[in-house]
Amino acid sequence: MERFTLSTDQYGEIGFGCLVDAENRLVASAFGPSLKIVKAHLANYSKKIGGEPMPTDRPITHEMIRLYNGEDVTRAISFNTDHVSKFQRQVYRVLERIPKGKVTTYGRISKHLGSAPRAVGGAVASNPWPLFVPCERVVNFDLTIGNYGLCGNLGPAGTITKQALLERERVPILENRIDKKAVWDPSRDNR
C-alpha cells in the first residue's frame, strides 16, 4: 500500500485537491463544485491504484488555483505516471505542448499519434491531472467546446467550466465556438 498525501483547498465555491506521493510527485488532481466531491473522488482514485491518502496541507493546491485562473504555475511540477498507460502518456505529452491561448482537436491528436479520435477522447477523459495537464484545450472537430468531466461527471456544468477556463486563457471564442485562429496542430508545430 503506497502512501499519498491529500491536500485540498477551497477557492470561492470551487473545491481543489491534489494527491502527492512520497517523492513529491503529483499522482492525481481534481476540482469540482464542492470540496466533498473532490475529496471523495481522489480517495476513490487512490483506493483504485492501491494507495492510502493522508490529509496534509501542501502549497500545490495554490498552483492549481493559479491554473484555474489562467495564470502560470510558479514552479515545475513532476508527475507520477506509474498508473497511466503508455498510450495515455503519449496523449498527455501532446496536451502539455498545446500553447496557452490555443486549442487542438481530438482528430488532430489522433492523426499525429496514428491513433483514432475516440481513443484519444477516452485517454483525455481519464486524465488524472486536470489543470496541470490542460485537457480543456482539446475541443471537437467543429470547434464547439465539447465536454469536460468534473471529478468524472460529464454534464453541462463541465462544458461551462471548460469554456470559462479557455476564456481566462484568452482563447478567442465566438458564440460557443472557438475562433479558427486559435487552432494549434501537433504535427505542424514540433517545438
Add this chain to the structure above:
DNA sequence: GGACCCAGAATAA
C-alpha cells in the same frame, strides 16, 4: 482473446 466503451468523425437530409 473478446466484449464493451468512448469527452469523435463523416455522411445524409
Add this chain to the structure above:
DNA sequence: TTATTCTGGGTCC
C-alpha cells in the same frame, strides 16, 4: 443545421 450512422482503437475482464 441536425440526426443518423460508421468508425477505429483502448481498456478491462
